[in-house]
Amino acid sequence: MSDLTAPHRQSSDWKLFVPKLVITLREGYRLVDLRHDAISGLTVAIVALPLAMALAIASGAAPAQGLVTAVVAGFLISALGGSRFQIGGPTGAFVVVVYGVIDRFGYDGLILATLMAGLMLIVAGLARFGTWIKYIPDAVVTGFTAGIAVIIFSSQVKDLFGLEMAEVPAEFVDKWHAMWLARGTLDLASLAVAAGALALIVALRIYAPKAPGFLVAVVVGSLAAVLFGLPVETIGSRFGGIPGSLPTFSFPEISLGRIAELLPSAFTIAFLAGVESLLSAMVADGMTGRRHRSNCELVAQGIANSASALVGGLPATGAIARTATNIRSGARSPVSGMLHAVFLMLFMLVAAPLASYIPLAALAAVLVVVAWNMSEIDRFRQLMTAPIGDRLVLLVTFALTVLVDLTVAIEVGVVLSAVLFMHRMSEVVAIGQPGATIIEGDEEEEAVSGRAGRREADDLPDGVQVFEMRGPLFFGVALRLAETMDRIGKPPAVYVLRMREVPLIDSSGAAKLREFLAHARRGGSTVILSGLQRQPRRTLIAMHVLHPGDGIHLAPDFRTALERAREMLPGSAAGT
Structure with a gap:
């Protein structure tokens, strides 16, 4: 029986890689669907605009590179992906890795590592590794996600308090030690802008949850800084503003030695992109009752990351919060994600000069909220009531993420989980x-x-x-x-x-x-x-x-x- 069905199964394998966009168009796409997708795409773009810039700055890159990533990678992830509602772009999970790669190998090293990660994701999708997401233990995912949240918060303390520091160390303990030594340089104006933006985001979430809290906080913080002449650091003063033109293609220099030294970082980027994108797609499935195509999604993530690297962008993946916002805003198809990228590009081309006035303290407040959401405190507490083996995996992964390295944390967490599983099976x-x-x-x-x-x-x-x-x-x-x-x-x-x-x-x-x-x-x-x-x-x-x-x-x-x-x-x- 298996021999008779094998040719039929092989002949239909290619269907696993047909993007959801194609399936949606085959089912019939109407004007009313376009209207819903346009509204949801605009809503997500408004949410993604400050996030893309803030995440890029936290990663040690320029805000323009975050926007380029959201435009190019976001468009391709939606157009080629295996989920109807996935929204792609830079996410908090990459902040630690990207910052470390730029610190060690420069931005050129990041571009090559991202390109390598994209190729890895394409191979992983074609090899059907997408279904392996179910083998990553919840304790490992929660541990490194919570650890990343702590690191993101730590990276924003300098801008939150306006500390004057010539250089911020990359290591967690050294970073806090340096910031403690610089505590005397606290700037009250930056603290006021950050506190006001943070309070506004929290208030809007409570009293007007449908309002784009991040964008409102950034706009109000920018207006306050300009109207009151507050001496705070802005995107313009640190980065010289955002270019109002489309990026151009450039191919990174490649050598065997460079590939070898960037291989661990590329693997980490590919792993995070694959895991977070599939987790995001699973969340979307749970909210809509649809089913995504995991291997098609990995291939799309690989193409999107390769394209992002070739235009000087950052690593990208599916963003759970933005995907959920897309669904709640009434999205009908992947067209909403494509339109979100188009709207971001229009914002970038039209409003680029205004971005120079955005205070970094306001963006720091945005990232503090992002870090809090990533920490998943309730999930962390729940896992702390699990058997001692699961608690050990959670805490070890969390501690290694914060204190050592994300790659080491993932490797040790997965291996420790495997040993724990084998011990339980042996019992x-x-x-x-x-x-x-x-x-x-x-x-x-x-x-x-x-x-x-x-x-x-x-x-x-x-x-x-x-x-x-x-x-x-x-x-x-x-x-x-x-x-x-x-x-x-x-x-x-x-x-x-x-x-x-x-x-x-x-x-x-x-x-x-x-x-x-x-x-x-x-x-x-x-x-x-x-x-x-x-x-x-x-x-x-x-x-x-x-x-x-x-x-x-x-x-x-x-x-x-x-x-x-x-x-x-x-x-x-x-x-x-």
């Missing part, structure tokens, strides 16, 4: 005789078969010994089989291994089972495997543990295995 594996004490985890307890198992053990003829296995026989529990073998005294004439509840065997489990079978043969014992499932059977045959003439017998069930065992005993009719 549910049991090997022993039915009705007797069996080895389970690090303790001994009565076999699940209970009274029935004891009756079976009592009814066994002399010379037959039964062992029951329960759970996956993988490397984490393979030694358990060796421990069971060590407890066996005089070998019986026939071993019956009940394997009906063994769904999986890996190479280590197969190797230990081979040792058990060899031990049985040396003692003159015959072995019957009862109820062997499909995957264990395939693995044992492939690894030459089972092969004709090896004296190992298979029985479909335990009753048949016992009948064959009686026939094999010395003195039986079949045995003689």
Whole structure:
């Protein structure tokens, strides 16, 4: 059956990469849909305008580069992606990575790393890694997201208080130490603008939640700074304003040495872009009842990041908050995300001179709110009530993100989660005789078969010994089989291994089972495997543990295995 369906399945594989835009247009796109998409696109653009600039500044880049990213990458993510409602652009998750790459390798290094990450994402999508998002533990995602929130907040303290610092260290502890030493340079005007903008954002969220709080706070802060002549640092004074023209393509210089040193950073960018975009798409699915195409989404993210790099932009991914705003504003299709990018481009071309008056303290207030939203305090608290292993993963990932490096945090978090999972799986594996004490985890307890198992053990003829296995026989529990073998005294004439509840065997489990079978043969014992499932059977045959003439017998069930065992005993009719 599988051979007959394989060609059909392969011929339809390409459909997994058809963008949702194409599907939407095939279904029929009407004028009323365009009107809804235009309204939602404009709403999201208003929200994204201050965010794009603020996130770029926090990342150590110019505000114009954040806007370019939102325009170019945002348009391509919506046009080519696998989600109907995804809004792409720069996000808080990249702030730490981008800042570190620029600090170590310069902006040219960031462009090359982003281009490499884009290619990685395209390959990951074509290789269908999009479905792997479900294997990233919640504790790891929450830990590094909360850690990023802390780092973003820390990066904005200087502008919040208007501190005068020649250089801000990149490392978390050094950064706070330097800011503490500069506490005497606190600027009351910057603090007033930041506090006012922050209070306005919070008030609008409470009393007018539909209002574009970020944009209103930035506009009011800019007007206050101009009208009252406040001596605060602005986009114009630090960056010289925003260019009112479209970006041009430029290809970065590439060498093998440069690629090698940027590879870890590129992998981190690709990982974050993939994870956050798919999480955002999943949130959109939950809000709308639709289903996204994860691998198509990864390919779109890869193309968008490559294009962003070629126009001097930043890494981009799906933005959960902006995607949710898009849905709540009545979006009907990916056209809303494309229009959001078009509106941002118009804002950039028309209102570029006005952006020079935006106080950095007001943008810092915006990012403080972004950091608070990213921290997911409620989710963090909930995970702190989980079993101790999950709490350990959460806290280790969080601490490494803040104090060491995001890449290290993700790697250690995932590995620690995998070890924790294997430990938990090993605790549910049991090997022993039915009705007797069996080895389970690090303790001994009565076999699940209970009274029935004891009756079976009592009814066994002399010379037959039964062992029951329960759970996956993988490397984490393979030694358990060796421990069971060590407890066996005089070998019986026939071993019956009940394997009906063994769904999986890996190479280590197969190797230990081979040792058990060899031990049985040396003692003159015959072995019957009862109820062997499909995957264990395939693995044992492939690894030459089972092969004709090896004296190992298979029985479909335990009753048949016992009948064959009686026939094999010395003195039986079949045995003689």
